[in-house]
Amino acid sequence: MKSFPSNPPGASVRLTGEQKNTFWAAWTGWLLDGMDSVIYALxxxxxxKELLPRSGIVPSTGNVAFYGSLLFALFLIGWGLSFIWGPIADRMGRAKTLMLTILVYSVFTFLSGFAQNIDELALFRLLAGLGIGGEWSMAGTLVAEAWPESRRKMGAGYLQTGYYAGFFIAAALNYTVGATFGWRAMFxxxxxPAAVAFWVLVSVKEPALFEKTKAHADTRAPLSKIFDRGYxxxxxVNAALLTIAIIGLWAGSVYEPTAITQLALKSGHSPVQAVHLASLGTGLLSLGTILGCIILVPLAERWGRKTTLALYFSLMIVSIGLAFGxxxxxxxxxxxxMFLLFFLxxxxxxxxxxxxWLPEQYPTDRRATAFAFSTSAGRFIGAAVTFLIGSLVHQMGTLxxxxALTAIAFLVGLLIIPGGTETRGLPLPE
Incomplete structure (x- = not known):
């Protein structure tokens, strides 16, 4: 498996204007992806409460939690189906496919604001999930291939902050637009993001690495290449680890606004104050996650990918258990x-x-497919677990x-991590 040579130790490589433009397009798309994802939770x-009566269902606390979880499970199924973008990107190109994913989730989120019943909202969220799920794998692959080797690793950490910066945007919108004009205005x-899709279309070029290798790439079906003997x-393992991450983090982040709203109302705050506090809690959670993304790369370079991931999984076990349990x-x-949300x-x-880590494990002709499959496969299990959580909330009468039980998933993750492929110190494969 060929690799690009590393830059000499200590070498400083200046990013070109094209590389900066590629990063900001991917980062902004990922930011708006994060904004879109958390809007539903908010x-x-x-x-x-508005759509359940229109669907002939009593809007009790249990039904709100149950059907809310059901719709989020459908959203994750849409996210799981987004693995289709990987093979498309390995054939058509990363930038073009990124543009399509952004356009899909933008349009169907907008249409969610017109939903008149639960069925319509479920359909729009399913299709929005299809676009949102593909954006991460496209953005991650694009930046990994476009940036020079000496900057690529920090680029991965910086890119991920975009998603959680989107939480801030969603929280700010909920604090202002949502509190004033209601939930439809949020959608x-x-x-x-449609404007960002247009930006990607007109200004972002395909990475030179992709253009260089596509002429002599392995012509087998992309999915078969990530399951051959060597991969x-x-x-x-990658799909399993991402499944763990999805189960735990989504359970916490999706129910965080509802949990704060319940606690605020119980403490005597007004409904509007409860919305504001839920927005502040989401902002606090986002601030912690952005910090976690930034410090992860130096830790991974010092201790390795597997040890660092084990450290983060351990923190999730403690923070989820303490916050919700x-x-x-x-x-x-x-x-x-709210204090514990920061550590979560x-x-x-x-x-x-x-x-x-994912781009480092696969050559160019299958990188986007591997990234898309690994980030999507776990969504189906995540959807089932999310639905199960909603059922438990309904049955137990508590959130x-x-x-808190989702912390168990990270215990399983600690057992899986040793089976991963350590790539510390290795350049991006060609």
Whole structure:
């Protein structure tokens, strides 16, 4: 497997204007992806309370949680189906496919604002998930191939911050637009990424590495190439680890606004104040995650990919367990719960590891397919677990314990990590 030679130790390579433009296009698309993803979590309660009666369902607390989880499970199924973008990108190109993914999630998020019942919202979220799920793998592959080797690793960490910066944007929109104009206006904001899709179309070129290798690339079906003898184990391990990350982080981040809203109302805050506090909590979670993404790369370079991921998984076990299993049930729970959200956010920075690690494990002719498959396969299991959590919330009549149980997934992850492929010190394969 060929690799590009590393730059000499200490060499400083200046980014070209084209490389900077590629990064900002990918980062902005990822930012708006994060914004789009968390909008649903922020508007879950008010959207369910309006649409459930229109669908002939009583909008009780249990039904809001149950059907909210069902729709989010469908969203994750759409995300899981996004593996189709990988083979497209390995044939058509990274930039073109990135543009398509952004356009898809933008249009269907916008249409979600017109939903008149649960069925319509479910369909629009399923199709939005198809686009959102593809954006990460396209952006990660594009930046890894476009940036010089000496800058590529930090580029992966910086790229991942975009997703969580999107949480800030969503929180700010909810604090202003959502609190003033309601949940439909939040979905209408989803049309903004369409402008970024146009930017990608007109200004971002395909990486030179992709153009160089596509002429003599292996012509077998892309999916078969990531499961041949040399790559089967790493593909399965990567998909399993991402499944773990998805189960735990999504459970925490999706239910965080609802948990804060419940705690705020219980503490005597008004509904508008509860919306504001949920927005602040989302911002705090995002701040922690951005910090976690930034410090992950230096740690991974010092200790290796597997050891660093194990550290982040361990932090997720502790923070999820304490936040939802302990703080949520305290008499004055709001402040300690929000305090723990910051550490939950830092642990959530584990997703930056995959932006760094996945491209290092595959050559160019199958890199986007491997990235897309690994980030998508776990969404189906994540969808099932999310639905299970909603069912447990409905049956147990509480939000905290079911979400706290997702910490178990990270214990399983610690057992899987040793089977991964360590790539510290190796250049990006050609």
């Amino acid at each position: 508007v879950l309660a008010p959207a369910m 209408f904001c989803g049309l903004i 089967r184990k790493r593909t399965l 302990w703080a949520f049930y305290l008499p004055h729970a709001l402040l300690p719960f 956010g830092i642990g959530g920075g584990n997703f930056a590891m995959f932006s760094l 905290g314990t079911p979400v």
